[in-house]
Amino acid sequence: MAVAHLYGLNPVPSEAPRAPRLSVEPEDFASVAELARSISGCARACIRLEDAETGEARLSFFPPLYGVRDLPAALLPDGRGQAQLSGPSLRQEMQAAGLPDLAFWAGFTLRSLDGRMLGVLCLMDEVPRELSETALAQLRLLAEILSRGIGMAASTIRAMARQSLGLMEDLAEVEDGAVSPAVTGLLRYAAGRVPGSGEAMAMRIAGLADMSGGKLLLTPTARDILYTHGFRLANPKTVEAEAPAEAPVMLMPVEVAPQAAAEFHTMARLRIGEVHHDIARDEETDKFAFRITGSGAPWVLLENGLEEGWPEMAAEIIKRTRNATFDYVRMHMIHNRDASHEPGEFVYDLYGMGWSVRGTPDFAEAKGADGMWRVFDASHISPDAPRDFSAQAAFAAIPDLADRIGADVHEWSKRIAAGSEVTPVFG
Template sequence: MAVAHLYGFHPVQAEAPRAPRLSVEPDDFAAVAELAKSISGCSRAFIRLADPDSGQMRLSFFPPLPDVTELPKALLPDGQGVSRMAGPSLQEEMRAAGLPPLAFWGCFTLRSVEGRILGELGVMDEAQHDLPDTVMAQLAQLAEILSRGVGMAAGTVRVMARQTLGLMEDLGEIDGDAASPAVMGLLRYAAGRVPTSSEAMAMRIAGLAEVQGGLLLLTPTANGMLYNRGFRLADAPAVEVPEGEMPVVDAGTFEPVARLRIGEVHHDIARNDVTEQFAFRFTGTDDAWTVLEKGLQDGWPEMTAEVIAKTRNATFDYVRMHMIHKRDASTVPGEFVYDLYGLEWTVRGTPAHAEARGEDGVWRVFDAGHIAPDAPRDFSAQAAFAAIPDLAARIGSDVHEWSKRIAAGSEVTPIFG
């Protein structure tokens, strides 16, 4: 077997993997891989890129080897930068990784201008090759060119952000509602600029930013969104919030910051800047604020789910919507069987005198006097709580997730001024 040439290769140690999507993928540089094949005369090339923050690798072969997701350790270089392709263990590892039996392997490290390892460019073949120094020099130069291309990707993404921001600003002059302030503020961050006061407030309401010590900071959610699209803002500068954005209020005072619409029902959402708690009440009323346990750190779906739970009988509504009448069940006349994802109960009687039976076989009387005679589904849903005394606890997590799905269709609008 031939000696594999591996130049300057050093494995990248992963630190705190976050599994982000790279801003560039190996397939973006397919033309470079084809050129490497042409220069070397090898039948296949590969590009392997490392995310600088997580160490996660992306590997692509040209032509593709879809079943190969990582290179065998035996192909990695020793301390002298050379891997001798011999021995039974190598053949076993190559077969296990899905690689064909190779006779030649050449690998060139991709480095940034600062010397940081970006990945590798390589060529391989099942036939032996003895490439002259001039060809190896051309491949090394091609690896340098690819390194510059990968390094320029982050700058290209930021330029695109600025162009998109400029386009949205132009649209805003024609139609003031063309883009939400939260989106504009996040784009300014991505473009390396400072959000306006209204954009900063909208970002806070949307859970994209928070105020700490008078400074506007991106939340982990916002940082993650930008990170996954190629923006490296781990050290994003804090933005000083104008005084008008942080009024001094007494403890217990809530100031409206947003309007929440759930279906046709509207709620005002308020925040106490001292306790950092949120509260809600029906829009257009002077009712007392109902304090929420959830906050922006939990996300709007969780906050909305809590509003739903505190303004309606979500558990009853869930049972009523999801229960199934088992019409083919064998029962005595006047008894009706229902099922809720494996939880079964039987109901009989009328709202004036109602009974329900669960899996324990015990008939229990329950109060249904508030249910109209022409609402049999409400009557049967109420029976479930009598027949299964711990029903609310048993389906609590399902009800919460259902409330979050309802919350996903809600609408949050910032309130300014």
């Protein structure tokens, strides 16, 4: 006869929120299992963790018990507080699972702070045992500590992500191009923060994110990368983060085609990163226009056409739909750490054009070559986006910056557009 006790099985609402968490292995908590053995006096302990989204179970015994892939269903939490199990059926299930002929089994459920079932801490022995109330209390507390340890793993990985993010940002400031903004953007998301505008654009180009309804949505590829490295999302199909606000002073004017002139006919589809645009042509005027595929939005006139070539058309679309000038400054500026400056000031350089910035998004000031501090609006920038803050300062410190780097931004946009794909549309 075997006695199975399942402790801590309070009902768990099915609609309980499921926050991102880190995938951990039972072996990570060997010391907890050994402490449980010591408290109970049992010969063996095991920890079983289950991923609620994939159903994948991870099981470890302490000391090891080889050949056991999972526990019999009769020994797993099923809503009962305690079960007295005996007879040949249980013995057959144990033998089929590869377990020895046990006389004692106790399971303590592991739950997150929001009530999700994480797994079970088990104790077993081949001889009958009775646990005292003191031992039970200690084991319940140990199971609670183990549950917290599993939950803290997600916080740990986010702290590591923030630390790695800081390292990458410092490298990017020392050497231009040393770190991919797509990587820092995805890492910023992993750290629980919103990617900057330049990072968001790079993520879109790399196929890691899409824009929809003013939101930056992670693509399946990006979600898979995060999932592989431990992040579980409540609804992987709708992961989203607010897209950073863009400074309107740096956007090119958009000329919308008159609705009355409905002579635009789609003749090609242009993919830039993971964003698809319909390209249309007016046969009478020989003008071209674009809009996001499937959006039904008004056609936006293009200055460039087939004579200038697809790279020029794609570059124009990039500049019209993204804050290309701001993104260019953010990605190419260098933090001049060796420059002399007052406490609280930060000095930057962009190909010989220098500026200083101080303050916070609530009250920000920038200084250019004339030595005058100018207040600028940075209220739309997150406090944890220092590069966005410093890039915005450049436009306040150097009023004609957009004109001075316009040609460079255009060539940069063309390089980005070089990876675009064109597909003809017939009919």
